[in-house]
Amino acid sequence: MTVELRPITAENFRTVIKLEVRPDQSDFVAPNVRSIAETYVYPDADPRAVYSGDEAVGFVLFHPIDKDKPAEGHCIVRLMIAHQFQGRGLGREALEAAVAWIHRERGVDRVRLSVVPSNESARKLYRSAGFVETGELDHGELVMVRSS
Numbered sequence: 001m002t003v004e005l006r007p008i009t010a011e012n013f014r015t016v017i018k019l020e021v022r023p024d025q026s027d028f029v030a031p032n033v034r035s036i037a038e039t040y041v042y043p044d045a046d047p048r049a050v051y052s053g054d055e056a057v058g059f060v061l062f063h064p065i066d067k068d069k070p071a072e073g074h075c076i077v078r079l080m081i082a083h084q085f086q087g088r089g090l091g092r093e094a095l096e097a098a099v100a101w102i103h104r105e106r107g108v109d110r111v112r113l114s115v116v117p118s119n120e121s122a123r124k125l126y127r128s129a130g131f132v133e134t135g136e137l138d139h140g141e142l143v144m145v146r147s148s
Contacts, residue, residue: 003093005048005060005101008036015056016049019082028119029080032059048101050081050094057085060098065112073110073145074102095129099146109148114141 008016017033020026039045044067050058061078064070076098081091099111113131115122123133123142131144 002052003057003090003097004051005094005097006051008047008049012049012056016059019056019059019080021080022083022086025083025119028116028122029078032078032080035059035061035078045077046105048098050090050097052085052090052093057082057090058094060094062098062102062106064106065110070106070108071110073108073112073147074106076102076111076113079113091125092129095125099129103148111146112143114138114143116140117142 006012013036017031017036019032021029036047038061039047042063044064046062048060048062049056050060058081059078060076063075063077065072065075076095079091079094079098081094102108102111111131113126115126117140126144129146131146134143134145136143
């Protein structure tokens, strides 16, 4: 199965904001509607829907680490797969698609993300995808970086 990242549009907006994680995961990622709203406050942010075939299954939000220093890299600020689609490998595919998007669209090799320390499944996924914990904390979350 292959995932694709698509822009948020009038046609998929309602579908994307309805995608939710399991209740026990709600402390790990903000609701998609909030993330999309943040793009109006942070115009350099870039939201994308994660699709598997023709079905929206998740959401990802990108942001430059420092818009004045693009060589610093780019962030995956949010990444989620809706609860009904979890356990199918889509999270790993979405993560790789997000990294590829950053390389292709932003032309940088350094990708940064942060994770709630107690979210062991996400930490394991990120580590297995080559992300390394830096020892930094960002708003209480562990910072991880991957460079190609």
